[in-house]
Amino acid sequence: MTDKKVLSKFQNALKKENLKLTKQRLSILDNIVSNTGHRECDEIYDQLKADGKNVSRATVYRTVSILEKYGIVRKLELGDGRARYEYKYGQGHHDHMICVETGEIIEFMSDEIEEIQDKIAKENGFEIIKHIHQLFVKPIKK
Amino acid sequence: MTDKKVLSKFQNALKKENLKLTKQRLSILDNIVSNTGHRECDEIYDQLKADGKNVSRATVYRTVSILEKYGIVRKLELGDGRARYEYKYGQGHHDHMICVETGEIIEFMSDEIEEIQDKIAKENGFEIIKHIHQLFVKPIKK
DNA sequence: GTGCGTGCAAACGGTTTGCATGCCC
DNA sequence: GGGCATGCAAACCGTTTGCACGCAC
Numbered sequence: 457m458t459d460k461k462v463l464s465k466f467q468n469a470l471k472k473e474n475l476k477l478t479k480q481r482l483s484i485l486d487n488i489v490s491n492t493g494h495r496e497c498d499e500i501y502d503q504l505k506a507d508g509k510n511v512s513r514a515t516v517y518r519t520v521s522i523l524e525k526y527g528i529v530r531k532l533e534l535g536d537g538r539a540r541y542e543y544k545y546g547q548g549h550h551d552h553m554i555c556v557e558t559g560e561i562i563e564f565m566s567d568e569i570e571e572i573q574d575k576i577a578k579e580n581g582f583e584i585i586k587h588i589h590q591l592f593v594k595p596i597k598k
Numbered sequence: 599m600t601d602k603k604v605l606s607k608f609q610n611a612l613k614k615e616n617l618k619l620t621k622q623r624l625s626i627l628d629n630i631v632s633n634t635g636h637r638e639c640d641e642i643y644d645q646l647k648a649d650g651k652n653v654s655r656a657t658v659y660r661t662v663s664i665l666e667k668y669g670i671v672r673k674l675e676l677g678d679g680r681a682r683y684e685y686k687y688g689q690g691h692h693d694h695m696i697c698v699e700t701g702e703i704i705e706f707m708s709d710e711i712e713e714i715q716d717k718i719a720k721e722n723g724f725e726i727i728k729h730i731h732q733l734f735v736k737p738i739k740k
Numbered sequence: 741g742t743g744c745g746t747g748c749a750a751a752c753g754g755t756t757t758g759c760a761t762g763c764c765c
Numbered sequence: 766g767g768g769c770a771t772g773c774a775a776a777c778c779g780t781t782t783g784c785a786c787g788c789a790c
Binding site for chain 2: 779781790
C-alpha cells in the first residue's frame with residue numbers, strides 16, 4: 457500500500473469517526489509509515505520530538521488508537537505491560553517470536569498455521585477477527 | 599497430576615526459593631487447584647474472602663507469581679490489562695479462543711500447530727520456552 | 741529466636757481523561 | 766464561528782513495594 461493510499465485510508469477513517477485531520481495526527485501517521493519497528497508510544501513520542509514536531513504524549517496515544525481501530529497499525533502486547541505498535545502495510549501479515557534473552561523480535565509467518573486456526577475457529581462456529589501468536593524463545597546452545 | 603503431587607511440587611518450589619509454606623499460600627494453592635476457570639487475581643481474592651480465608655490482595659499477587667514461575671499456574675494476557683490465571687494441570691496444554699462479543703473463553707489445541715511452531719523456532723536457531731496463541735473470534739451469523 | 745511472610749496503604753507506570761484554549765472545517 | 770482537538774496535569778487501575786508486626790522453621 458502506497459503512502460498516498462494510507463493517507464486516504466486515514467482520511468476516510470477520520471471522516472467516518474467525525475474527526476479532523478490535524479497536523480499532529482499527520483505527523484504521527486508519517487512517523488509510523490516511515491518506520492518499520494515495533495515501538496512503544498513513548499518511542500514514537502520521543503522520535504517526533506527529535507524531529508522537531510510538537511505533539512503531546514496524550515495525542516500520540518489518542519491517534520495510535522484510532523490507527524489501530526482502522527487497521528493501519530497493529531498493536532502488540534508482549535507481556536511487559538507496554539504496548540508496541542507496528543505499521544501494518546510495511547509488509548504482509550506475520551506473527552512474532554520474542555527472544556527472552558535479548559528482547560529481539562523476529563517476525564514469522566506460516567500459511568499452514570493460518571489455515572489450521574481458521575479451521576479450528578470455524579469448527580467451533582466462530583470466525584477469527586484477529587489473532588495473537590507469539591513464541592517466546594531462547595537461542596539453542598551449540 | 600494429583601493434588602498431592604501439586605502440593606509437593608509447590609513445596610519443592612518454595613524450598614528452592616527459600617520460602618516458607620504458610621497457611622495463606624496454601625489457601626491460594628487450594629483455591630487454584632480446585633478451580634478450572636481463567637480468573638483474575640481479584641476474583642481469586644474475592645473467592646478466598648467468600649470462603650472465609652483471610653488473605654490480602656498483595657499475598658495473592660505474590661503467591662500467584664511464584665506459582666507461575668514454577669509452572670503450576672499459567673498466566674493469560676487477554677489484552678485488557680488484567681492478567682488471568684489458570685491451573686496448569688487441570689488438563690493438557692491448550693490455547694485460547696476469546697469471543698469478543700461475549701467474553702467467553704474456549705480452549706483449543708492442535709498438535710499440528712505445535713509442531714509447526716517448534717519447527718519455525720528451530721529453523722531460526724531458537725527453542726520455544728512458552729508461547730501465546732489467542733484467537734479473537736465472533737460467532738458466525740447464520 | 742530469627743528472618744522471611746503478611747497486611748496495609750502508599751507508590752508505581754503505562755495509559756486515559758477533564759478542562760481550558762486553539763484551530764480545522 | 767462552532768465544535769472537535771490539543772496539551773497539560775491529574776486521575777486511573779492493575780500491580781508492586783516499604784514497613785512494622787507476626788509466624789514458620
